[in-house]
Amino acid sequence: MEPTDFYNDRKYCQACRAYVPYLQSLEQSWCAICGSKVRLFSDDDWKSFHNSLKDRHKGGRPRRERRDKESA
Secondary structure, eight states: OOOOOTTTOOEEETTTTEEEOEEEOSSOEEETTTOOBEESSOHHHHHHHHHHHHHSOOOSOOOOOOOOTTTO
16 A cells, blocks of 8 residues: 555536645535545445455454353
């Protein structure tokens, strides 16, 4: 993952239909070009990102087989 900096950070503006520089408030981000609300991803990029998360292996240690309390 690349480190981000203030000057190159972009979010998606649906009104401009592009990734644009933005202004950040505590609760919302706004397009610096047209003033509309912006989001982190476009719809297509969000779907692609979400699908890539589904395909990822969760990793970690394999689960230990459990014995029923009755048979123990």
